[in-house]
Amino acid sequence: MSVLPNQPSSRLDFRISPEHKALIERAASAQGQTVSNFAIASLLKAAEEAIHSETQRVLSARDGRRFLAMLDAAGTPNAALRAAAALHTTAGDAGARRTSKGRSRRER
Numbered sequence: 001m002s003v004l005p006n007q008p009s010s011r012l013d014f015r016i017s018p019e020h021k022a023l024i025e026r027a028a029s030a031q032g033q034t035v036s037n038f039a040i041a042s043l044l045k046a047a048e049e050a051i052h053s054e055t056q057r058v059l060s061a062r063d064g065r066r067f068l069a070m071l072d073a074a075g076t077p078n079a080a081l082r083a084a085a086a087l088h089t090t091a092g093d094a095g096a097r098r099t100s101k102g103r104s105r106r107e108r
Helices: 018-030 035-057 059-074 079-089
Strands: none
Touching: 018 035
């Protein structure tokens, strides 16, 4: 999250049952927070956990060793990679090729 305090500028509106609202109000009070602050903190934590669980993978020790071995292994380029390399090397003189930042060497 940002180091600077976020200035609220957007809204989330939803309806919940009176029982759920009472439970949330009780939890917020127990934490010494307003309902809004408690709800925002809870939603942000849940969002971060959901994103983390979708973007992180845990490998077993065996699978981790296999993965690292595959990274270390010398591979051979397939036909598609060879064709792409051939297109790149014939696409113009080396001085005019674009860098990863989109500028040619001459433009720098």
